[in-house]
Amino acid sequence: MNHTVHAVRRLATVEARLFLRDPLTAFFSLVFPVLLLVVLGCIPALRRTSPDLHGMSTIQLYAPILAVFTLLLLGLNGLPSLLAAYRERGVLRRMSASPVRPGLLFGALVPMYVGIASVSVLLVVLGGLALGVPLPRQPLGFLLAFVLAAAAMMSVGLLIAAFVPSAKAGNAVGALAFFPMMFFSGIWLPREMSPALLDRIGDFTPSGAAVQALQDSWNGHFPHAVALLTLAAYAVLAGGAAAKLFRWE
Template identity: 35%
Template sequence: MTAVETTGPVRVNHEGLRFRAFWTLFGTELRVWLREPTGVFFALIFPSLLLLGLGLAVPDFSKPMADAPPPWNEAPGITSYLPTIIALAVGTISLTTMPVQFATFREKGILKRLSTTPMPPQNLIGVHMVINVLALIVSAGAAVVGGMVVLGVPFAADPLVVLLVLVLSTTAMFSLGLLVAARAEKGQTASGLGMLIYFPSLMFSGVWVPLSVMPDWMQEIGLYLPLGAAAQGLTMGWFGNEGFPLAQVLVLAVWTLVLFPLGVKLFRWT
């Protein structure tokens, strides 16, 4: 057989083209994502709304924490709830937004459709990881700013510790979300499985029972769960009076190292 006479296939691998295509995909996906009001509400607004709602409605949350060590004895009670709300923002995006997104891409054949183009479907997952990180920054940022401006919550004592724990919480929880989405054939299946993990996780991260009054045995269990460790580590970083959250940081790092490769390995593209 001779080669095909007209323009034969060549592997087009211009990095510039790939780069532009990735950001075109990103821009389009972001715009389309913003058109889903419920998804956007839970990913971006729900945590701040819960924080402000509780802070303004529950009288105890606006009273100063009189028995806390200075300078925290002048901060409003809602302060101890802010780190939990940040953990809630991470948990909501990784367990409610992400798994449904990815499983729906699979269900609708979008991943398979991309496999037929020069743009590998891995890039779509990558784009949405970026979008979810941005959503998290907006969501957590809004909670912090809202808490400080509206409720008078003081800023973190150790912002770098908070940032470190936040980054590790994100990697651990996003890996968990990826794993939840790895096999589900339908968006609904992934949603159900995500919820099954989401609600207990919220319990151990202090959304239902604040960490400050949570029984010790629950805190013990929470330490070994990704979202529990996240809330505890964020709290320690925010108040800065219990030292560096070494155990929590290690737990989050281990979860990431276990869950991420597992999620990638089990992820089905069709």
């Protein structure tokens, strides 16, 4: 047991170093969400509350959206392309013949990516606080929503990684999933401003459900059961399918 924990810790440390050596990925995962929030917050009109937005400001709407951004980026772009590249180069095959089994790589990568996303969310929360966005008023609901959102995004990413044949294909398929997910999360048009039909469709996407659950808890309400169940369903179904379909070679 101790050997397994040590191996996972070593793998996570190596992967974290490799991640930080890619400045572009590190920038978009950690810095870009809070930077975009600050840029938007420099526009006075976006900091003013409006009855049309249920008494919130545009900045308050974008805070949970940007909190989900890193989960989408890492889950749908980072994880599939990285695992596909390892499979393509034979890394997973060589690991399967060593005491460090390929499955331990999941135990290192997924928590590492969730940790990076957690730092990004913390920066968004602190950046929003500096711009007048209150702290999440339902912290337990916020934590639950974030954990389920992370599980859903990483599970979808693992499912993509299970069948893409190469790193390039992983990037392409990840992008095909990433941009619609961003649309339904509201980054181009916040959900409060979009047509009701799009909102209802978005409620049953992992990104839309994640933003809704985080928004609810940010405003002091426990996340709606539909959003939480949607995220849990994606985590269980996509994660289970990924476990069955994943190819090590």
